[in-house]
Amino acid sequence: MVKTYRHESVLGFFKGMSFPMFSIAVVNSVLFGVYSNVLVALTATSHQERRGQPLNYTHVFIAGCTAGVLQSYCLAPFDLIKVRLQNQTEPRAQPGGPQPRYRGPVHCAATIFREDGPRGLFRGSSALVLRDTPTLGLYFLTYEGLCRQYTPDGQNPSSATVLVAGGFAGIASWITATPFDVIKSRMQMDGLRQGKYKGILDCVSSSFRQEGIGVFFRGLTINSARAFPVNAVTFLSYEYLLHAWE
Numbered sequence: 001m002v003k004t005y006r007h008e009s010v011l012g013f014f015k016g017m018s019f020p021m022f023s024i025a026v027v028n029s030v031l032f033g034v035y036s037n038v039l040v041a042l043t044a045t046s047h048q049e050r051r052g053q054p055l056n057y058t059h060v061f062i063a064g065c066t067a068g069v070l071q072s073y074c075l076a077p078f079d080l081i082k083v084r085l086q087n088q089t090e091p092r093a094q095p096g097g098p099q100p101r102y103r104g105p106v107h108c109a110a111t112i113f114r115e116d117g118p119r120g121l122f123r124g125s126s127a128l129v130l131r132d133t134p135t136l137g138l139y140f141l142t143y144e145g146l147c148r149q150y151t152p153d154g155q156n157p158s159s160a161t162v163l164v165a166g167g168f169a170g171i172a173s174w175i176t177a178t179p180f181d182v183i184k185s186r187m188q189m190d191g192l193r194q195g196k197y198k199g200i201l202d203c204v205s206s207s208f209r210q211e212g213i214g215v216f217f218r219g220l221t222i223n224s225a226r227a228f229p230v231n232a233v234t235f236l237s238y239e240y241l242l243h244a245w246e
């Protein structure tokens with residue numbers, strides 16, 4: 001954090017943010033929309049009716065994993081652009097000085113498209129699907145399980161229960177996702193160095209060989225610290241909107 005601030009000023013902490021601001025609404029819409037609708041299809045009950053029935057954890061996990069796969073493909077191009085911009089660590093371009101490779105999210109997308117074609121925008125998507133499918137199943141399982149644990153039968157969880165359950169769901173999901181996240185980001189950056197890795201397994205083995213087991217938990221602390229508030233608010237918004245519109 002100190003080096004980022006010194007080298008890139010406070011703006012360094014907001015690199016690559018404009019695209020996720022737009023994309024996270026679309027990605028969460030797919031994630032929660034698919035999750036809710038698959039759960040309705042599996043249980044043949046509405047969100048409200050389900051409150052009064054025993055929770056089927058298998059259905060929750062299947063619905064969460066299904067949503068995880070589909071949202072990964074929506075997320076892939078936006079996540080690639082975010083990772084490429086965040087890994088540009090030069091200070092802001094000075095007039096007449098060396099220009100950074102990407103001048104912003106749109107220029108980044110156009111450059112990748114021009115150099116690698118449309119498929120280039122989905123670089124690292126397989127690693128993203130591997131990262132998000134099981135961990136989003138766990139995400140919804142943790143949320144639904146904690147809500148049930150601390151809510152009397154047949155009642156709606158209180159806002160405090162939703163906030164705490166959502167926060168811990170985010171932490172549980174990110175703890176299990178971080179090793180996959182490290183590999184995913186390395187695969188996404190690999191396109192710049194002309195294919196350092198032959199594939200996901202090569203990336204895993206060479207990262208482990210060169211940097212040891214600890215490499216797979218890089219970023220775990222910061223991921224977990226941000227995961228609680230982000231997902232507490234996400235689930236509170238989800239429950240509020242479902243309740244208002246159902």
Ligand SMILES: C[N+](C)(C)CCCC[C@H](N)C(=O)O
Nearest residue numbers: 132135136173174177227230
């Ligand atoms: C599956 N994975 C752990 C990557 C994300 C799960 C939580 C997603 C949430 N929008 C967030 O940004 O925390």
